[in-house]
Amino acid sequence: MARTLVVVGNGMVGHRLVQAVRDRDTDGGWQVVVFAEEPRPAYDRVALTSYVDGWDPLGLQLDGAEFTDDPGVELVLGDAVASIDRAARTVTTAAGRTQPYDALALATGSAPFVPPVPGRDLPGCHVYRTIDDLDAIRASAERARAGTGRGAALVIGGGLLGLEAAKALRDMGLSPHVVELAPRLMPLQVDEGGGALLKRLIEDLDVTVHPGTSTGAIEPDRGRLLATLGNGTELDVDLVVFSAGIRPRDQLARDAGLPVGERGGILVDEACRTADPHVYAIGECANLDGRVYGLVAPGYSMAEVVADRLLGGTATFPGADMSTKLKLMGVDVASFGDAHAATEGALEVVVNDAVKGTYKKLVVSDDAKTLLGGVLVGDAADYALLRPLVGRPLPGDPGALLAPAGGGGGGVGVDALPDEAQVCSCNAVTKGAIRAAVHEQGCDDVPKLKSCTRAGASCGSCVPMLKQLLSSFGVEQSKAVCEHFTQSRAELYEIVRVTGITTFSDLIERHGTGGRGCDVCKPVAASILASLGNGHILTDGQAGLQDTNDRFLANIQRNGTYSVVPRIPGGEITPEKLLVLAQVALDFGLYTKITGGQRIDLFGATVDQLPVIWKRLVDAGFESGHAYGKSLRTVKSCVGETWCRYGVQDSVGLAVELELRYRGLRSPHKLKSGVSGCARECAEARGKDFGVIATDNGWNLYVGGNGGTMPRHADLLVSEVDKETLLRVIDRFLMFYIRTADRLQRTSAWLDAMEGGLDHLRDVVVHDSLGIAAELEAQMAEHVRGYADEWAGVLADPEKLARFTSFVNAPGAPDPTIAFREERGQRVPVLLGTPEVISR
Amino acid sequence: MTVQQMTVQPMNAVDSTMWFEVCALGALGREEGVAALLPDGTQVAVFRTHDDRVFALANLDPFSGAAVLARGIVGDLGGTPVVASPMHKQHFDLRTGACVEDGTVAVPTYPVRVSGGTISLGRT
Structure with a gap:
């Protein structure tokens, strides 16, 4: 038992x-x-x-x-x-x-430890520990915002938690003051030099820092709070957050x-x-x-x-690494090992670049041969490589390790790390464990390492190092699409975009390795050509590049028949249109099923039936649903505020608009979306490549979600934005994805593999750090302008129609291998016996 | 339409091979395939490569049992002309019918000739 x-x-x-x-x-x-x-x-x-x-x-x-x-x-x-x-x-x-x-x-x-400051129990005094605490702080902040002018807040304690609280308060629209008893911020982690730079960088962000003083008293003052500091400074604030340590x-x-x-x-x-x-x-x-x-x-x-x-084991606590790396309001701070040079005879090597706003210190043993610890402020890129080296012989001159060039630890390479070195400190994964995962479990990319070892699965700061380790272990990180191209999909995309090449034959002749292409590179090229707007996907020279689904604009099923999915934007459909679908299904004996994306799939159409079926659908006002394409599938929605008593925005209206905006957009893999009208999230938008959730004040955009074999909740990219901003950010996000993802890489895997992760993505698509936002938007505008229904395009062109025959010498003759039986009142395929295989 | 009515004509049977006209070469794009139906109901996948050579394999995909090979993508692997099954992407050598991924599997091949701009399939 x-x-x-x-x-x-x-x-x-x-x-x-x-x-x-x-x-x-x-x-x-x-x-x-x-x-x-x-x-x-x-x-x-x-x-x-x-x-x-x-x-x-x-x-x-x-x-x-x-x-x-x-x-x-x-x-x-x-x-x-x-x-x-x-x-x-x-x-x-x-x-x-x-x-x-x-x-x-x-x-x-x-x-939370709350120091015995008089007035600490007044309304408006908070601690910073739980979601409920933040809700309470938010309520105080909103009262402050309702008053006149910009609200202010006092944070007591300038450690890690205090700076986090200051960031949260600033994000709530308040001006934070931070009081710290020690002479510098984050006294546990950084030294005096690092603390001085940190103060400067933090103050640039509209946070006032009061180091080296205490909080004497807090008193009520005309609906606000008056805080008197130990140095006599008086601060009028709307709320106080205690972050003076924990017990x-x-x-x-x-x-x-x-x-x-x-x-x-x-x-x-x-x-x-x-x-x-x-x-x-x-x-x-x-x-x-x-x-x-x-x-x-x-x-x-x-x-x-x-x-x-x-479970009967004998494990013991291995001791802890108290190293920290974090990004506070965009400022990198890291400390590791003996950051304060407390070791007897320890020497310090400091590079303090006031112009660039970076401070780096290494603590080494008295013979300068062993790394003991360090502090990094302003740029902590070297942390991932330096931290595992603590207590080990230095691979080079300490000064060289801090050299700005070289990236990732100056002169240090991952080869210098011993197998016991911890690569991922969140989940305690050593280099040896990574090595075993690569060599024994066949992990050959970062997502596999993540699921296999949990390395990089928490904060993600070691992901760049995981990539370096993979190549150090001889895993060919080849991004070559296939034997015909040494380039990655992203590189081919750039080539096509920059050179204006419009045919596969030009592409493979000028940039391929020789040969004619295959079922891997041809659809990739077809998708890139389509993303960059090269007319109908069945135009001459493109039809033969398409996978069967794109070639017949339908989804192939196990017996060689196809399924038909007309677009039903946002899942909203009139009864009249439902009748059309029902009549078509009846007339052609098609099996019908509601899809997960809120539309109707009609199964069992033969190649020659497809144009006849689509003639009926297009005449009734339907268009291609692109269920067959690596392109936008659906934008699922809940019914929203129009009907739902909880809804706060018109989710169906937005879903329809998004679906019509991005329909037909060819991408590295399929794209799914959803819009929920309130936080109850009935449209499951966070399981989508891009999902939108309504709030009282606007829309939250989540990206990189996925269901399927590797479920992933989407990450919040921007919050409470208006529709115009939302569309702009989605435009940029999708085009950046199309530009840089690998073949068949969903947005979730793309985001997981992205160096810098969500922060980097946000920098690019929200803050335009690469200066490409205007270009991405223009490209999307071009797509929206150039959209045309693919099925209408087929029906209007006899040459394209001619492809939809069962047999070239007997058009209209049915495929004799296709047979149906009945199950639960509908036609389903008779399972095909595997034919006798000829043994060579 | 029944098989007897199709535009398939038995040609002169000198070498005991029966030839059936299938379509004009121009009806088949380069590096594409089409399906053809022989009078006995056999389905053949006919492919044209970039150099205008024409190959014929059984249309039946031995792995899925569906008659779909004509709808696969035509290309080459290591210089071998192949078609990839549209169902599960196994590759078949257009010249021999051999499956590239599984040496124990091959699909039948059929004699094919092009004369006067017309593709004909042979049946022995």
């Missing part, structure tokens, strides 16, 4: 423990019960600040956080554990439920008689076990050797240790 594991706390670390146990416990030895104090499934607290981008709690939710399909996990939300009876081995919750356990894991995390939440353990550390934290051994062998503690509430770890990565390590122990 299964034993019961009770997990107290459903933060990132608690969730990781449950996941780790479920992943490894293949025999079902443990039944897991999770008690969460918060009312929502586990979310990414590290990314809490991004909640401000769309105020969408689901956007932060961790993968698999709901455990809805897992009978091995019971997730109890909104009911905190109130007491532990260690003798009886039970816990009792605030709501009064008593739950027995065989093993208990405490993952209660930490609570382990260990009260539950104290009450149960478990020993805690002098400065808090439940004492655990290297197996993360407390004084009671049935009780573990992990994450920020645990105290190991006198240390409490306030980062998520050590918490994850502890979760993995406990999971291993529960």
